[in-house]
Amino acid sequence: MSKMLEATCVGGVVTADNVPVAADILSEGVSQSEGILILDGDTAKYLAKTSPDLKTLIETMVTILNQTITILTGLDAVTVSPGGQTAPIALLTTMSTQLNASKELLK
Amino acid sequence: MRVKCFHGYFIFSETKVGQISDFIARYGLDIVAKDDYYTFSDLEDAPDYSLTGATFLSTVAVETFEGKPWEVFEANGMVYNFSTGLIVPIDSVIETVQILTSKNHFIANGLILPGSLTAEGLRVRDYSAWFSRDTLRFTYSEVNCV
Numbered sequence: 231m232s233k234m235l236e237a238t239c240v241g242g243v244v245t246a247d248n249v250p251v252a253a254d255i256l257s258e259g260v261s262q263s264e265g266i267l268i269l270d271g272d273t274a275k276y277l278a279k280t281s282p283d284l285k286t287l288i289e290t291m292v293t294i295l296n297q298t299i300t301i302l303t304g305l306d307a308v309t310v311s312p313g314g315q316t317a318p319i320a321l322l323t324t325m326s327t328q329l330n331a332s333k334e335l336l337k
Numbered sequence: 338m339r340v341k342c343f344h345g346y347f348i349f350s351e352t353k354v355g356q357i358s359d360f361i362a363r364y365g366l367d368i369v370a371k372d373d374y375y376t377f378s379d380l381e382d383a384p385d386y387s388l389t390g391a392t393f394l395s396t397v398a399v400e401t402f403e404g405k406p407w408e409v410f411e412a413n414g415m416v417y418n419f420s421t422g423l424i425v426p427i428d429s430v431i432e433t434v435q436i437l438t439s440k441n442h443f444i445a446n447g448l449i450l451p452g453s454l455t456a457e458g459l460r461v462r463d464y465s466a467w468f469s470r471d472t473l474r475f476t477y478s479e480v481n482c483v
Contacts, residue, residue, distance in 0.1 A: 233386045233403040249390040251401055269386050269403035272412065 237267035237276055244276040251276075288333040295326040340466045340475070343407035345416025345427065345451040346383065349375040359470060366419070379422050380406065387413055396424045416451035416462070427452040427460055427483075434461060436480055443477035455482055 237246040237253075239262070244253045246267045253267055253274035265278035299322050306315040338356035341348040349368055351357050357375050361368050367378040379394070383406035387398035393413065402412035410416065416427045430452030437444045453461050459482035466475045 235386075247388050247391045249388050251388055253401075269401065271404060272400070272402050274401050 232268055232270035235267045235269065237265055239263050239265060239276055239278060244274075285333045288329055292326055292330045292333075295322060295329065299323055299326065338468045338470075340448065340464075340468060342449070342451050342462075342464045342466075344411035344462055345424075346380060346407035346410045347376050347417060347419070348407075351375075356468075356470065360468065363473075377417065377419060377422075379419075379424075380417055383409070385409065394424045395422075396426075418450060418452070419448070420450060425452070427462065430454070430460065436461075436477070443480050445475065445477060445480075448475055449477070449480070457482075459483065 235246045237244055237251070239245070239255060239257075239259050241262075242255065242259045244251045244255065244259075244267060251267060251274055253276040255276045255278075257263065257265070257276075257278035257280065259276070259278070261283075263278035263282070265276055268275045268277065299319055302315060302319050302322070305311055306313060306319065338360055339350045339352060341350075349357060349360075357368060360366070368375050369378045369381050371381050383394060385406060386403040387393045387400060387409050389398055389401045391398055393409075393415075396415060398409075398413050400412045402409050404412070410424075414427050415424050416430065417423075418425050418430065430450065432450045432453045434445055434449050434453040434455060436449075436455055448466070449461050449464060451461055451463075455461065461480060462483045463479070463481040464477055465479040466477045468475050
């Protein structure tokens with residue numbers, strides 16, 4: 231039967247119960263993370279929680295989308311613009327809203 | 338009453354009701370129930386894992402390991418010294434023990450302290466013993482040394 235402990239990882243160093251633990255890191259282990267140390271016999275493996283990474287990624291994508299919408303809206307409004315981009319811009323806005331909402335639904 | 342010493346961890350079990358309480362009353366040892374057996378109260382909270390450098394009961398673990406408490410003891414080379422109530426490295430035990438061979442069992446004077454040195458220079462790590470209320474002696478059916 232294996233044992234799971236709460237742990238953190240910074241710069242490839244896993245820490246649990248306030249001591250560094252020599253463990254195989256199953257994620258990248260570069261950025262600071264919280265996760266789980268799995269002990270099974272003399273084997274120790276660290277598994278980071280990836281949801282914070284995903285949440286940050288989604289927030290970045292939403293920011294990019296919103297900035298794109300702002301730029302496109304401005305371009306579409308100028309007199310020399312061919313116009314007619316209202317529907318695609320509206321679609322981008324919908325996608326941005328959906329993407330933003332998805333970060334609250336991470337499993 | 339049966340006494341098993343697994344890698345310096347103790348398990349007491351009754352073959353008749355009341356043996357444990359009699360033993361406790363006679364010798365004043367602090368023995369408590371744990372899971373489906375009895376053990377010394379100092380071992381009651383023995384973790385089922387150890388992390389190198391982290392506190393493990395009264396000592397510091399030297400290995401990262403997960404398993405039954407006695408397996409963790411073995412992985413860390415520790416034994417329980419019931420005289421001092423401390424978990425100690427097996428190599429640090431300085432007591433000696435004389436184990437006599439009888440027909441089909443072994444005899445020693447009292448309960449063997451795990452890690453004790455035999456006349457052959459080996460250390461007692463595991464044993465299985467029976468305590469008789471009639472003779473007040475321990476009879477050892479198995480003694481393993483390292």
